[in-house]
Amino acid sequence: MPPKMHMEPEPGDQTPEVGAATDVAPLGRGTSKPAHELTADEDRDVADWDGVAATEEFRGLLASKRRFIVPATVFFVVYYFALPVLVGYAPEWMDTRVLGVNLAYLFALSQFFMAWAVAAAYVRAAGGWDETARRIIERLSFKGKEK
Amino acid sequence: MSTPLLMFLVFVGITLVITYWAARRSTGSSAYFAAGRSIKGWQNGVAVAGDYMSAASFLGIAGIIAFQGYDGFMYSVGWLVAYLTVLLVVAEPLRNAGKYTMADVLAYRLSPRPVRAMASLSTLTVSTFYMIAQMVGAGALVSLLLKDSGVTYSSAVIGVGILMIVYVVFGGMLATTWVQIVKAILLMAGTILLSVLVLAHFGFSFATFFDAIKHVTYHDAAGRVVTQDFLQPGLRYKPPYGALDLISLGMALLFGTAGLPHILVRFYTVPDAKTARTSVVWAMAIIGVFYILTTFLGFGAATIVGRDVIAKNGGTNMSAPLLAQTLGGDAFFGFVSAIAFATILAVVAGLTISASTSFAHDFWTNVIHRGTERAPGEEVKVARVTAFVVGGVAIFIAIVLGPTANVAFLVALAFAVAASANLPVIVLSLFWRRFNTRGAVAGLATGLLASIVLILLSPSIMTVDPPTVTGAARHLIQSPPVFPLENPGLLSIPLGFLGAFVGTLTGREPSAEAKYTELVVRANTGLGAEKATTH
Structure with missing residues (x-):
């Protein structure tokens, strides 16, 4: 079975090329399946999962994700x-006039900006995690070639 | 032919062309179910937004705000913030570890057949609830739009149903995705235009606009003239249970989105987890702007059109189209109605495809035939047949229910079911090593059962109507409600988690625990994830 790490799609263009040969593979007929049709059981040996999980780098990745x-x-x-x-519990207080509207409306409006801010912070943090994940996968595929 | 009808036909024509184009391009399972995993991040983001901004958002929220003021805006807030749950907790792990459906992630380390059977059942339930709301919206809209030409609520529902079956049966995910994109852009354009017209009506002065909201005049049920401050909270959610109901609604919205099958399948149409993330961010930007603008749609309808007029012309769900008619005349009314139609068609197509994918992939192939397709393309065939059946069932129920309830409220019930049944098992299977098959089955079953039973016992089904209320407006069970809240989330979501937790503790499943490490590595690195079919 080909190691899956070599199947990285071309970066950049993802123009739909549906109808690829792999899509019409005869499933369940004893022939080898294309990589993306394998069930978890069939391709469990893609990597030494426990080995990866035990590495300093992967544990660092999980910890960093958890911290955010x-x-x-x-x-x-x-x-x-x-x-x-x-x-619900303090409707009179939330009806206090502020800036021509009331506290309730302003607080509701602030939720939108809160959501956008948290999402932006997450995307920033996730950029670093992508980098780590890429390094982990790269090292694995390098080992795969050595064998 | 009237302007609104013409507008509508033009849109239908465009979408049929897209479907034809997509049908020629898509062959095979990955293409049919997941658009070849080739959709770009921004495209998927717009499509997620399109899937999400349903009749409930455009027609429903505007209606609740127009009738009950500020409280309706709580729907807008919840529906955006919910995307943080999707972004931070489920989107990327799901993309990395799954294939076509939510159940793939569960089946990963659990015993596939019972888990898939239950997950498929809950997917079909959530989709049907959601779809009924869309059909009700479509029916109400048509009865208003074409009231002079004799088109009835029932024939409108049947028409929408047939169109949606055509999209899904022939176009698959690629066509559905592009229909969503076209519709999302149209919906945003219409909403922005409508908001500008509302502001123009008040001389582009926010002060004048908000001042008008403070003095909304209408006739109450007894025929008295009432002047009400519509910014004041508590017009819909009144004591004694209003506060709890607000929290319950909040829970259903916040945790329901991450359990919606038709939103989750969208993350399988992109090449990798990073693109899944990009698409959530795009969706949040679009959805956020849209929901802030519901301020203008809803309060605009309350102040410019008024409750009295809306109540006589189709009810709460027609607030936004009537606002367009008042501000921009018949042509603009036609445009906005066509957009509302488009919205409903597109969302229903998205729902149908997720329901039929789940049935074909989870139930037919994996539960009945133990994971093998007996002939090439069988799964796609089954999905197409399922689309027919699901569409038929939804058409039937929507006609039986009739055009009475507010569609945002109906959809919130679908969110409650998703939050109670799907979310607990997704979260626990991703983050709890000890989680096992019994836990998943118990969690799905408890969440599903609890939310449905509580809805049946709630004031929306059980209420004693005064004799003046007749016909379809009468509540199904004429006795005092057993459960006092409209939305079951407050109780049913914890019950879903509890079911999953207790179920897990009744036994140990070493194979599930052993595979947890693999799942964590896959979910966090994308190692061995499904790739795009670009070679």
């Missing part, structure tokens, strides 16, 4: 539920 995603998720969940809780 956990606090960010807690933040947006709390910020979001503050709105229905305040609107």
Whole structure:
């Protein structure tokens, strides 16, 4: 079986080329399947999963993701539920006039900007994770060639 | 021929051309179900936005705001913030570890047949709930649009249903994606134009606009003239249970999006996880702008058209089209109605394809035939037949229900089912090593059952109507509600998690735990993920 790491698509252009030969492979007829039709059981040996999971680099990747995603998720969940809780339990206070509208509307509007800001921060952080993931995969495919 | 009808026919013509083009290009499973995994990030982002901004967003939210003011805006907020759950928690792992459907990720390390069977059942349930709302919107719109030419609610629903079956059966995912893109662009254009006209009506002065919102006048049920501040919270969600209902709605929206099958399948149409991320960001930008603009659609309809007029001309769901008619005359009314139609058609096509994919891939191939296609292309054939059946069922139920309920409210129920059944098992299977097959089946079953039973026991089904309410407007069960909240999320989502948790603890599954490491490596690096069919 060809190692899958060599099947990187061309960077850049992803023009639809549907109807590729691999798509019409006769499934379940005993012939070898194209890589993207394999089930998890059939291609479990793509990599030494435990080996990858144990590397310093992969553990660092997970820790780095956790350091961002956990606090960010807690933040947006709390910020979001503050709105229905305040609107539901303190409607008079939320109706306080501010800037020609009221607190309730401004707080609701701020949710949109909060969501965009968290998304932007996530994309920034994820750029670094992509880099690490690429290095992990690259090293694996290098090992694959050595064999 | 009237202007609105002409506009509508032009759009249908365009989409049929797209479908024909796509049908000639797509062959094979990966192409039919996932557009060859070749959709670009921005394209998928626009398509996700298109899938998401359904009749509920355009017709429903505008309607709730026009009738109950500020409280309707809570839908807008929840529907955008929900994308953070998608972006931060599910989109990338799902793309890296899955193939065509949500169940692929579950089946990865769990026993495939029971898990796929349950996941397929919950996918069909969520899609049907969601689709009924769209059909109701379509029917209501047509009865208003063509009320002089004798087209009834039932024939409108049948027409929309047949068109959608054509898209899905012949075009598959590629056609559906492009229909979504065209529709999303049209919908944004219409919404922006409508918002500018609302502002122009108030001399481009926000102060005048918000001042008008503070003094909205209408006749109440008893015929008295009421002047109400529509920015004031609490017009829809009143004590004693209003606050809890708001929180319940918030939970359903925030956690439901990440469990919506027709949104999740979109992440399989892109080449990799990074593109999946890009597409969520694109979708958030478009959806966010759209939902902020619902301020103008909803409050504009409340102040310029008024509750009294809307109530006489088709009800809450018709607020946005009537606003267009008041501000821009019949031509603009036609344009906006055509967009609303387009929205419904496109969303229904997206729903049908996810439902039929799930049935063909999860249930037919993997549950009944144990993971093998007996003949090449069988899966695609089954999906096409399923599209016919699902479409037929949705048409039937929408006609039976009739054009009464607000469509945003109906869709929020679909979100509650998705949040209660799908989200707990997706999250636990990605983040909990100990999670097993029993947990997944128990979680899906509990979430599904709890949300549906609570909806049946809620005030939307069980209410004692005064004798003045007649016909389809009467509630199904004439007795006081057992469950006091409109939206079941507050109780059914924790129950879904609890079911998954307790189910897991009843047994151990070493094979599932052993495969967890593999799943984590795949989900986080994209190693061995499904590639684009570009060679």
